[in-house]
Amino acid sequence: MAFGVYSLLEAAVLCLNAVCVLNEERFLSKLPGWGGSHVQGFGEEPGIKTQIFHFIRSVKTVMKYPLIPLNICIILFKLIFG
Amino acid sequence: MDYSMSGARKSRLGQQVRGRKPAGGESRGPGDGTTMYDPQYQQQYDIYGQPVPQQGGPQPQLFEDTSGQAYNNYGNQGYGGGVDYGYPNTRQGGQQGQQAYGAYPGNMPGPQIFQDPMVANMAMQYGQSLASQGREYMDKKIEKYVSTSQIKYYFAVDTHYVMKKLQLLLFPYTHTDWSVRYEQDTPVQPRHEVNAPDLYIPLMAVVTYILVAGLCLGLQKSCVTGDCPELLHRFSPDVLGMQASSALVWLVLEIFIILATLYVTAIQTHIKTLDLLAFSSYKYVGMIVSLLAGLVMDSLGYYGVLAYCSLSLVVFMFRTLRWQVQGSGGTMEAYSVGNKRRLYLLLFMSGLQPLMMWWLTHHLVA
Numbered sequence: 001m002a003f004g005v006y007s008l009l010e011a012a013v014l015c016l017n018a019v020c021v022l023n024e025e026r027f028l029s030k031l032p033g034w035g036g037s038h039v040q041g042f043g044e045e046p047g048i049k050t051q052i053f054h055f056i057r058s059v060k061t062v063m064k065y066p067l068i069p070l071n072i073c074i075i076l077f078k079l080i081f082g
Numbered sequence: 083m084d085y086s087m088s089g090a091r092k093s094r095l096g097q098q099v100r101g102r103k104p105a106g107g108e109s110r111g112p113g114d115g116t117t118m119y120d121p122q123y124q125q126q127y128d129i130y131g132q133p134v135p136q137q138g139g140p141q142p143q144l145f146e147d148t149s150g151q152a153y154n155n156y157g158n159q160g161y162g163g164g165v166d167y168g169y170p171n172t173r174q175g176g177q178q179g180q181q182a183y184g185a186y187p188g189n190m191p192g193p194q195i196f197q198d199p200m201v202a203n204m205a206m207q208y209g210q211s212l213a214s215q216g217r218e219y220m221d222k223k224i225e226k227y228v229s230t231s232q233i234k235y236y237f238a239v240d241t242h243y244v245m246k247k248l249q250l251l252l253f254p255y256t257h258t259d260w261s262v263r264y265e266q267d268t269p270v271q272p273r274h275e276v277n278a279p280d281l282y283i284p285l286m287a288v289v290t291y292i293l294v295a296g297l298c299l300g301l302q303k304s305c306v307t308g309d310c311p312e313l314l315h316r317f318s319p320d321v322l323g324m325q326a327s328s329a330l331v332w333l334v335l336e337i338f339i340i341l342a343t344l345y346v347t348a349i350q351t352h353i354k355t356l357d358l359l360a361f362s363s364y365k366y367v368g369m370i371v372s373l374l375a376g377l378v379m380d381s382l383g384y385y386g387v388l389a390y391c392s393l394s395l396v397v398f399m400f401r402t403l404r405w406q407v408q409g410s411g412g413t414m415e416a417y418s419v420g421n422k423r424r425l426y427l428l429l430f431m432s433g434l435q436p437l438m439m440w441w442l443t444h445h446l447v448a
Contacts, residue, residue, distance in 0.1 A: 051346045
């Protein structure tokens, strides 16, 4: 049962953390299909796997730096207000 | 009626006009718009036939008689003149504003000046121009974040549409034509097209759901702590706020999941985010009906009506979204991969609805 908007924010930050923490060289490179944006034709639909990999890569690129102050804020909030 | 300055003057020919009080002994003709001075009774009347309060003693004529022009300053001096009684012997010079003060000695232009049609007209125009300026400013500011013209499309509904749509939500089995008419790439407004999504019903449904949830909680008693001398109602005012925010949160989550699914499966649709918001919120109508049935007959009524509403909503969503997700025409397209994905997406979206309906209401029915 969701409790409110703050819970949604916390859940979102936690999920983004989970995506950004995936290590590139130890884990993601080992996945089959990870390097592949060159194997796809033009008119075809991209497979689900490539879409997910695109998604992960873009989230990591975009959210890596903004997540640091967001996490700090939430930690401070939890420390002060419990 | 002619409200121009000259017209006002003309129409007041021969009438008593609020104007400067002439000094003692002088009488002015009616054509120049001063107050009528009745030398016999030492009394002056303004345009309403009310006696203008006299001020002590004769006062010197200091100004040109420009009562017609004094009407120019009505809007401005309505406030200034209200403060200052405008004794003419304290004002010198021929300035318009001061003439206006001097023109109404001892007579505060109180609220009855708005009965004067010219003043009312001017005040109305001034107020209207202010309001429209404010509205344009706000529109410009808001347009950057939320496109108001798009939202206006979703609220262009009428009673007939709302009745038809509610009927469709609860009984979609006999409706045959689910296609949406388009005009130049945008769907026709909801008031002309029953199958188009709108945001009015969802908005009303969400608010009603919150109120009905409060009602359900208020009719139940429960005991939260271990031992209570008497059972407490489960309702308190902050529960309403919690229900509202949790309903919103689940809505946002559901839309996000659907958007993510749309992205990952790379389905080409022209379904917009606001459309998704509308479709996701149609389930609140079914939820309200089930909750009310659950009030009447406890669990049996609730689950029975919930099952029926879920079925109706699934059929409604499936049939409506088949047209929206398919792209143009609604016919199955050539390559089969896209079809299968679309089908799965439709089934996923439609199947998510009963689950959400149950999840959001079962805690309200004991």
